[in-house]
Amino acid sequence: MTPRRRTAVIVLLILLVLVLGFLFNRTTAVDLDAQNRVTLNLRELAKLDAGWNVNILRARIGLDNDYQALARPLPRIHQLTDSLRDSLGMTRGPTATQAYQQLSAALSEKERLVEQFKAGNAVLREALVYMPPAITDLKTELNGIEGALVPARTVLALDSALNALLTDILRFNLSPDVAQANRIETTLGTILIQKSAFSPAVGERIDQLIGRARAVLRYRPLENAIEIAIGRTATTEAIERLSRAYDKAFDDVQAQKQRYRTWLFAYSGLLLLLLIGAARRLVRTYRLLGVANKRLQASNETLEVRVAERTAELEAQSAKLEQLAHHDGLTGLVNYGYLTRLLEHALVRASRRGSTVVVMFFDLDGFKAVNDTYGHGTGDLVLKEVARRVQDKLRKEDSLARLGGDEFVILLEEVVSREGAMRVAQLTLDQICGITEAAGHAVNISASIGISSAHGRAGAARGAAALLAEADQAMYRTKQAGKAGFSFSPQAQWAAAPEPANTLQ
Numbered sequence: 001m002t003p004r005r006r007t008a009v010i011v012l013l014i015l016l017v018l019v020l021g022f023l024f025n026r027t028t029a030v031d032l033d034a035q036n037r038v039t040l041n042l043r044e045l046a047k048l049d050a051g052w053n054v055n056i057l058r059a060r061i062g063l064d065n066d067y068q069a070l071a072r073p074l075p076r077i078h079q080l081t082d083s084l085r086d087s088l089g090m091t092r093g094p095t096a097t098q099a100y101q102q103l104s105a106a107l108s109e110k111e112r113l114v115e116q117f118k119a120g121n122a123v124l125r126e127a128l129v130y131m132p133p134a135i136t137d138l139k140t141e142l143n144g145i146e147g148a149l150v151p152a153r154t155v156l157a158l159d160s161a162l163n164a165l166l167t168d169i170l171r172f173n174l175s176p177d178v179a180q181a182n183r184i185e186t187t188l189g190t191i192l193i194q195k196s197a198f199s200p201a202v203g204e205r206i207d208q209l210i211g212r213a214r215a216v217l218r219y220r221p222l223e224n225a226i227e228i229a230i231g232r233t234a235t236t237e238a239i240e241r242l243s244r245a246y247d248k249a250f251d252d253v254q255a256q257k258q259r260y261r262t263w264l265f266a267y268s269g270l271l272l273l274l275l276i277g278a279a280r281r282l283v284r285t286y287r288l289l290g291v292a293n294k295r296l297q298a299s300n301e302t303l304e305v306r307v308a309e310r311t312a313e314l315e316a317q318s319a320k321l322e323q324l325a326h327h328d329g330l331t332g333l334v335n336y337g338y339l340t341r342l343l344e345h346a347l348v349r350a351s352r353r354g355s356t357v358v359v360m361f362f363d364l365d366g367f368k369a370v371n372d373t374y375g376h377g378t379g380d381l382v383l384k385e386v387a388r389r390v391q392d393k394l395r396k397e398d399s400l401a402r403l404g405g406d407e408f409v410i411l412l413e414e415v416v417s418r419e420g421a422m423r424v425a426q427l428t429l430d431q432i433c434g435i436t437e438a439a440g441h442a443v444n445i446s447a448s449i450g451i452s453s454a455h456g457r458a459g460a461a462r463g464a465a466a467l468l469a470e471a472d473q474a475m476y477r478t479k480q481a482g483k484a485g486f487s488f489s490p491q492a493q494w495a496a497a498p499e500p501a502n503t504l505q
């Protein structure tokens with residue numbers, strides 16, 4: 001998968017999850033407890049409001065002297081309205097908010113009007129309670145000594161004015177109108193005129209009656225107006241309106257959630273399909289991977305086999321090359337280069353052990369004649385036979401090398417004495433002289449051998465090249481001395497004593 005494609009897939013997955021989260025969030029159920037709480041609050045508020053109205057009415061008609069009853073429901077009403085305001089968040093749209101604001105305003109207005117009502121009603125009630133017994137008392141007074149002191153006409157006039165006042169005041173209290181008020185004012189004027197004929201004590205009582213009558217004239221219409229204003233606040237209707245708005249809002253929210261639930265269901269189906277698709281693709285990919293793996297394994301195994309075969313071939317070739325590099329192609333003996341290395345190692349060992357290394361250089365005698373007489377094929381057979389025979393007589397740790405043509409070198413290690421070297425030289429001569437026939441042709445060959453040796457550290461220090469050169473020179477001396485024998489180099493060294501110079505056998 002390319003990086004760009006991977007990014008696109010990740011973004012798509014995030015989007016799918018976000019949409020799922022959004023839909024899930026929109027489908028979470030409405031808090032039914034909260035909904036019930038709103039309903040109960042509204043019901044309680046309606047009940048409190050109705051009770052409040054009853055208390056106002058009782059105060060108005062004088063059944064209840066306790067104005068505290070009018071203020072008692074207020075804290076709870078405030079609590080309920082606050083709680084309703086907090087629940088507005090659960091609704092959608094402005095309707096419930098608007099209804100709540102209307103109710104809140106209506107309740108505040110009603111509260112303000114009730115305060116006004118309480119102030120006026122206290123005065124009014126006191127006046128209405130005061131007047132009937134006061135008038136009765138005054139009339140009794142008029143029938144007593146006070147009445148005897150003033151003319152009877154005046155007493156009668158005041159008495160009838162008081163009767164009229166009481167009747168009109170009670171009527172006005174029930175149904176206040178301007179005509180009634182004017183009549184009362186006229187009656188009050190009459191009473192005031194009569195007052196001067198009576199004692200100051202009666203005059204004072206008359207003044208108090210007039211004051212109460214004026215209070216009724218003033219506060220009764222005011223209280224009626226307040227009552228009308230309280231009625232206009234229409235808190236009951238506002239509560240019902242808010243209740244309907246909440247119901248509708250909750251219904252709307254439920255309907256909306258139902259719609260989102262349908263979407264969520266459909267969306268989950270889509271996600272499921274996508275998941276199934278992805279899973280199938282994954283399975284297919286795994287299958288393909290399995291097949292590819294098997295193929296890869298098979299080709300790996302084939303490759304391993306081929307590598308192993310190739311390695312074996314290379315090792316064989318390398319061994320062959322090494323053989324070619326270190327050995328003579330005709331006889332299979334080690335060649336000059338490898339002999340030099342073997343000789344160097346032998347010298348190191350001799351130096352360390354204090355032993356003697358012997359180099360015997362030999363060249364065939366009469367070999368050219370074989371070649372010239374019977375051809376190179378026969379010459380080759382002779383060379384091989386020389387190699388085989390001499391090799392057979394040597395120890396395993398000794399080496400026989402062919403330098404080229406009919407020249408050979410024998411390398412001996414741990415030679416105890418000069419006599420030992422002589423025995424090997426003689427054995428070699430015997431083996432070579434023992435070759436009398438090759439490819440059915442009679443041959444007559446021998447060898448000229450030159451021997452040199454190095455003993456211990458000092459001898460080894462002379463080096464391989466010097467030792468070979470000494471042996472070569474000794475071999476020439478043998479040739480010059482008549483061939484078919486061996487000579488020791490004057491530099492040859494032995495464990496017991498240095499070799500006497502140029503001894504010919």
Ligand SMILES: Nc1nc2c(ncn2[C@@H]2O[C@H](COP(=O)(O)OP(=O)(O)OP(=O)(O)O)[C@@H](O)[C@H]2O)c(=O)[nH]1
Nearest residue numbers: 364365366367368369371376377379380404405406
């Ligand atoms: N068959 C064969 N002959 C070789 C090979 N290499 C060299 N020769 C021949 O070996 C002969 C060696 O010559 P010489 O050593 O002079 O021959 P010789 O008869 O032994 O003479 P002296 O060494 O003087 O005794 C030559 O004729 C070379 O051509 C080879 O690999 N095979």
